[in-house]
Amino acid sequence: MNIILMGPPGAGKGTQARHLVETRGMVQLSTGDMLREAKDSGTEMGRVVAGVMARGELVTDEIVIGLIREKIEAGQGDGFIFDGFPRTLAQADALTELLEATGQALDAVIEMEVDDEALVARITARSTCGACGEVYNDATKPQPADGKCSNCGASDFKRRADDNEGSLRTRLMEYYKKTSPLIGYYYAKGDLAKVDGLADIETVQASIAEVLGD
Ligand code: AP5
Ligand code: MG
Secondary structure (H helix, E strand, O other): OOOOEEEEOOOHHHHHHHHHHHOOOOOOEEEEHHHHHHOOOOHHHHHHHHHHHHHHOOOOOOOOOOOHHHHHHOOOOOEEEEEEEOOOOOHHHHHHHHHHHHOOOOEEEEEOOOHHHHHHHHHHHEEOOOOOOEEEEOOOOOOOOOOOOOOOOOEEEOOOOOOOHHHHHHHHHHHHHHHEEEEEHHHHOOOOEEEOOOHHHHHHHHHHHHOOOO
């Protein structure tokens, strides 16, 4: 089963993708995580994208399609969760072609509906474990009091360079200009399902499970 999790910055795509990895053995393909890895490992591509990402703008279609192509062609696990991809119509078309070329289908596009007010609060309170990527939130899922990640025990929490109000505004603008039109596109194709992304994390998990037919 291959699915897309779609929603603005802070909608909870990464949080829900990690749960699907744990419970269903799916493979999370987060283009944001892949780009951050490239940036942290100091590759040429990482240097090119660092400023673009910090400002909250979209990286070029060519770069992200290249990253996704490699992963789809490697084909592993029990289906892909596309997290933060596609973000433009060109990326959506490329995904259709890549799946067709490898004999796979897209089973569902899940839109996580949220309101913009909640996003600012979520994003500015987010931190992640630098070792395993577990996602925390100062308000709703605080870092453990002993300073160790509840998932892997590491003590290396990070905040993202683009998690500030200025960059978030640009990320939202990019989402509404370039990505939200894909919701109508997938609705017309008959692939779209909506879940209430403002509910608590467990309720969102249950809504997604229902969409996936569990
Ligand atoms: P990316 O990493 O994809 O960031 P994003 O889309 O801005 O989304 P986030 O990761 O910020 O949010 P999320 O929905 O994953 O929420 P999370 O689960 O963490 O992209 C970053 C940048 O990379 C882009 O700006 C662009 O530059 C580039 N890029 C990436 N992909 C690209 C592409 N395809 N094309 C071009 N450029 C690309 O949750 C957020 C917080 O809320 C956490 O603290 C969490 O604990 C909390 N939370 C989650 N769910 C709930 C809940 N139900 N209730 C309460 N709190 C919750
Ligand atoms: Mg994310």
